[in-house]
Amino acid sequence: MPTCQNCGKKWSWFDSIKKLLTFRKSMKCNHCGKIQYQSVSSRNTISLIVLLPIITIPFTVMFDLSLFSVLLLEIALILVALFVMPLFLKLTNNEEPLW
Template structure:
């Protein structure tokens, strides 16, 4: 889970999800109020998670799946990605470059 580099406070899973859906570069610690940033390695990993639902579309065409089953698979993958992303987030106290 997310741990503040300043105070060591941990953000809950729900707070991590809220921070992800704000689409901001910085995150505010709930305990000390300090600004934290997502680390470069964490950004790279979470960006790969976003590709999983996109990758499955060509595979569904390859296996000739029905549109309903494709939709169900996509929804399941999106839900799984949303639930797993907070476990791969890491914070740093300074803004790191993207690459």
């Protein structure tokens, strides 16, 4: 779970997923109220996790899976991605450029 760089308190899984799904660059700590930013390595890792369900679509077509199987697989992968994303969230005090 991510830890606030100002107060040092860990964020809960629910708070982390709520902050990630707002799609804002800055995230406010619930404990101290200071602004936190997602680190570059965290942004890159979470981007790859989010792409996982999309990347599997060509393989489902290649193996000629039924529509029901494809939908089940995609829903399962989306749920796994949602549950795993907060585990890779790392916070910084300063906004870092991607490159």
